[in-house]
Amino acid sequence: MSDEGHGPVNEGHPSVDRVNASATFAATPATTSLPEQLLEYWAHGKGAARIRWGTPGDFERCRRHLREHVPQQHMLNGLCANLHRRATGNWPGDDRHHSETTTQ
Template sequence: MRYWAEGPGAAKIAWGSEGDFERCRVQLGKYVKPGRMLDGLCSNLHKRATGERPGPNAHGGKGKD
């Protein structure tokens, strides 16, 4: 979790920028079964990294996650 939320993995995802949730799905999809488990993990990582859940209001309403 720390690797992907705060460490080198976080740099690959670029949390807080548009498309971060989809980049998380791509990066972690290599290791986690697709579907609800992957989406839930990326949602939790997004919350940990940015302080908010992904969605249309994420990133000050600028995200399309």
């Protein structure tokens, strides 16, 4: 839906952006260069146990463990963000994944 050639009416609306973000995340596994086995290792396997997803500091632990394997900082942050989402169901910084005791 457009408003006389000025682009979509809902463009930039927060709910539309959330839908677009969800669609982007759904496509992430197909667009990553990491094999599925490595994604699973770091999100749910022995690598995940080292990172301790869902506890305070998990994102920084991910960065520390994967730093030597990822050549560029911006790629490292994106990878850890996607692994965090895969492991916890939430993006980094979204405190809903921490237990109630960590927020008191």
